[in-house]
Amino acid sequence: MADPILEVKNLHVHFETHDGTAEVINGIDFTIERGETAALVGETGCGKSVTVKSIMGLLPSATIPEGEIRYKGEDVLSLSDAERHSRRGKEMSMIMQDPMTSLNPVLTVGEQMMDVLKWQGRPRLSLSKLVRDALSTGSKAEYRRRAIEMLGEVEISAPERVFESYPVELSGGMRQRVLIAIALLSEPDLLIADEPGTALDVTTEAKVLDLLDELVEERDTSVLYITHDLGVAREVSDRINVMYAGEIVEQAPTADLFANPQHPYTRGLLESIPTLSTGIGDGIEGHLPDYTDPPAGCRFADRCPHAEPACYDAYPYPRQTGPDHATACHLFSGTPARERHESLAAERVDIGTAPWLAGGDVAGGGDAPGDVSADGGTDQ
Structure with missing residues (x-):
């Protein structure tokens, strides 16, 4: 190539x-x-x-x-x-x-x-x-x-x-x-x-x-x-490439990302898209962090409905969650997507598994709750 x-x-x-x-x-x-x-x-x-x-x-x-x-x-x-x-x-x-x-x-x-x-x-x-x-x-x-x-x-x-x-x-x-x-x-x-x-x-x-x-x-x-x-x-x-507060939190081929959105921010963006069945979405509560005093851990933690105390302290390095799919979230396991994060992977942060994944298969990803509609929304 x-x-x-x-x-x-x-x-x-x-x-x-x-x-x-x-x-x-x-x-x-x-x-x-x-x-x-x-x-x-x-x-x-x-x-x-x-x-x-x-x-x-x-x-x-x-x-x-x-x-x-x-x-x-x-x-x-x-x-x-x-x-x-x-x-x-x-x-x-x-x-x-x-x-x-x-x-x-x-x-x-x-x-x-x-x-x-x-x-x-x-x-x-x-x-x-x-x-x-x-x-x-x-x-x-x-x-x-x-x-x-x-x-x-x-x-x-x-x-x-x-x-x-x-x-x-x-x-x-x-x-x-x-x-x-x-x-x-x-x-x-x-x-x-x-x-x-x-x-x-x-x-x-x-x-x-x-x-x-x-x-x-x-x-x-x-x-x-x-x-x-x-x-x-x-x-x-x-x-x-989904970006939040100066960091790329999820990367995947387009079809894969819509079929299997993983990061809570990506899912929040999808749920914010108006659809005929759900109307106007509620959006994501909160606001971007202060860039002059950013969090040491996850920059999305203050707005994430799944955040745990450890999320505020431990940096969520991008990890491979499937073929050509990387997600920067402690809800997912997987090898580091970048070599420079291998030392961080040695101390895994356990905050449970993504609640929307059937069977808790966090390494391989899973189906989102409902199919992605033609206009990019999700039918719950």
């Missing part, structure tokens, strides 16, 4: 604040294979956007005290700013979640797209060189042709008109399509989509996600979707 296109290993991301050091990302690991679509799922504030901006090198105020981000086998954290700049946008591209604030309101769509084609991946230039290149007209016709062609590929019906338009003249759905077109202009190998439908109505979001799925499949692009919606993740991803 070829090497993964992206490997994140034991990543920690900290921010210095007036209240102390905020440990926002606490040792996460995940992998994206070439041509694979993965999702990073969790509620607002759990660290999803910080994770992807760390991958892209867009957090100059953050410190990364530990961990690796390997792109095509190369640790990008060891690269110079110029080397990361040359990859960002050209080999690795990102769709931001708010199309209105991500587009420059004083430049037309065409001007912004042509700037991307002209400058993306190029080293920073001196002012004189920048002016000379800006005045060059040799490739303007080709840039214009390519930009209009890309607008057509994202199913904008009047690409020439949109090319000449300002962002404020376009609807939210149109602006989102423009962002997708800009992200795909350079034919990136890795595309990060940070909640691309969050500012759209449900119908428009579905159309945009379907369009994006078709475009990346045609190009065999690897994709990392960021979303708070497990229903969206189910539709677009091959594999799901």
Whole structure:
């Protein structure tokens, strides 16, 4: 098998604040294979956007005290700013979640797209060189042709008109399509989509996600979707990483995760999805912990209905609970998913077994209570 296109290993991301050091990302690991679509799922504030901006090198105020981000086998954290700049946008591209604030309101769509084609991946230039290149007209016709062609590929019906338009003249759905077109202009190998439908109505979001799925499949692009919606993740991803308070608490292929959700947080997210049979879910009570004073043990313990005193003290390392399925919860046994946690496994924390598992088979997992409905909810 070829090497993964992206490997994140034991990543920690900290921010210095007036209240102390905020440990926002606490040792996460995940992998994206070439041509694979993965999702990073969790509620607002759990660290999803910080994770992807760390991958892209867009957090100059953050410190990364530990961990690796390997792109095509190369640790990008060891690269110079110029080397990361040359990859960002050209080999690795990102769709931001708010199309209105991500587009420059004083430049037309065409001007912004042509700037991307002209400058993306190029080293920073001196002012004189920048002016000379800006005045060059040799490739303007080709840039214009390519930009209009890309607008057509994202199913904008009047690409020439949109090319000449300002962002404020376009609807939210149109602006989102423009962002997708800009992200795909350079034919990136890795595309990060940070909640691309969050500012759209449900119908428009579905159309945009379907369009994006078709475009990346045609190009065999690897994709990392960021979303708070497990229903969206189910539709677009091959594999799901569930994130809570800066930690990945469950990882599994999409079908497996929905057939056998294990971590209490994952189950809480599923039970929060409205369904025709159960109506609007109650949600998960409580709130995220303070990142400047995080718990020593499980960061979800305060909100978990199954927490025991030991959960507050013992770190719940991810453990293999089935083939290609890992869960970071003391309710489950299994070998550590990462070698660095083998010493923790020597002192197993016994808080019983997951109450929803038939027969108490915690090592191999089990069926959730009820089938997962088509919209991602659970029928109890």
